[in-house]
Amino acid sequence: xxxxxxxxxxxxxxxxxxxxxxxxxxxxxxxxxxxxxxxxxxxxxxxxxxxxxxxxxxxxxxxxxxxxxxxxxxxxxxxxxxxxxxxxxxxxxxxxxxxxxxxxxxxxxxxxxxxxxxxxxxxxxxxxxxxxxxxxxxxxxxxxxxxxxxxxxxxxxxxxxxxxxxxxxxxxxxxxxxxxxxxxxxxxxxxxxxxxxxxxxxxxxxxxxxxxxxxxxxxxxxxxxxxxxxxxxxxxxxxxxxxxxxxxxxxxxxxxxxxxxxxxxxxxxxxxxxxxxxxxxxxxxxxxxxxxxxxxxxxxxxxxxxxxxxxxxxxxxxxxxxxxxxxxxxxxxxxxxxxxxxx
Numbered sequence: 001x002x003x004x005x006x007x008x009x010x011x012x013x014x015x016x017x018x019x020x021x022x023x024x025x026x027x028x029x030x031x032x033x034x035x036x037x038x039x040x041x042x043x044x045x046x047x048x049x050x051x052x053x054x055x056x057x058x059x060x061x062x063x064x065x066x067x068x069x070x071x072x073x074x075x076x077x078x079x080x081x082x083x084x085x086x087x088x089x090x091x092x093x094x095x096x097x098x099x100x101x102x103x104x105x106x107x108x109x110x111x112x113x114x115x116x117x118x119x120x121x122x123x124x125x126x127x128x129x130x131x132x133x134x135x136x137x138x139x140x141x142x143x144x145x146x147x148x149x150x151x152x153x154x155x156x157x158x159x160x161x162x163x164x165x166x167x168x169x170x171x172x173x174x175x176x177x178x179x180x181x182x183x184x185x186x187x188x189x190x191x192x193x194x195x196x197x198x199x200x201x202x203x204x205x206x207x208x209x210x211x212x213x214x215x216x217x218x219x220x221x222x223x224x225x226x227x228x229x230x231x232x233x234x235x236x237x238x239x240x241x242x243x244x245x246x247x248x249x250x251x252x253x254x255x256x257x258x259x260x261x262x263x264x265x266x267x268x269x270x271x272x273x274x275x276x277x278x279x280x281x282x283x284x285x286x287x288x289x290x291x292x293x294x295x296x297x298x299x300x301x302x303x304x305x306x307x308x309x310x311x312x313x314x315x316x317x318x319x320x321x322x323x324x325x326x327x328x329x330x331x332x333x334x335x336x337x338x339x340x341x342x343x
Contacts, residue, residue, distance in 0.1 A: 053085045053089035164215075212246055220258075231268065232271070251300075
């Protein structure tokens, strides 16, 4: 994030430096061609004109730079914007020079029109930009809500519920006590899902995962499923999207523990250089290692999108020492991306 900031800062500095160099060249040119008793006229015709034109062009450009539908013809808008900015800026500077020369400004003289047009253009551009930003924030909020609803729907997966109920029906005949415990865990799981907010703490996420994995271990009693959670309690207050790790744990059970007829899931979290690092490891079948390449599934895609729209972060996943490992780095700049790394 700091690198990106300094990169943008350096680019802005270069642009301003080039702009002032152009203005200085014009200043020297006007100073050598115009007979003047002070430097005011060439100064206004160079520095004031160039900077005003650039400011007006940049301000107006913000109103349409996000029009992705017209990305191929944005240069047409830029050309029109450039011509308008230069014309209005020149007219404004010219009016200012005449006002200084005549020491009189009146509506009849028309000297007020260019400055008023400049101010109206800037005000309208700023208003349109703020309105567009507000609409974009609203769209991001809607996407976040839709992502949350999709996540919630995945937790309420009817196929998962039907399979659990079928297993419980058979379990009640073979092991009534275990069936009773499983029903209680299932009720607790869905109670948490239905009452969960969009954002909660990492501690609440850990408790939810314990409930979810406890439910699965109870249902998959014939499989030897073990899990461990190693998270520093100092990190329990970290805000995270509610239930965002559950799809990853579900993948670990679906593609790791079940095909192997047993296995383990390890969840770890630590703080490194001010960032929260979450790791989920699980065993995988040997043929997964042979295939080598993997593609993001719904669980990874959903978790990535929810991170991007909420707390921000990166997701890195791949095979490591015979395990499948997902690493999530939480950060505060609102960005998230998925990349594959094979070690």
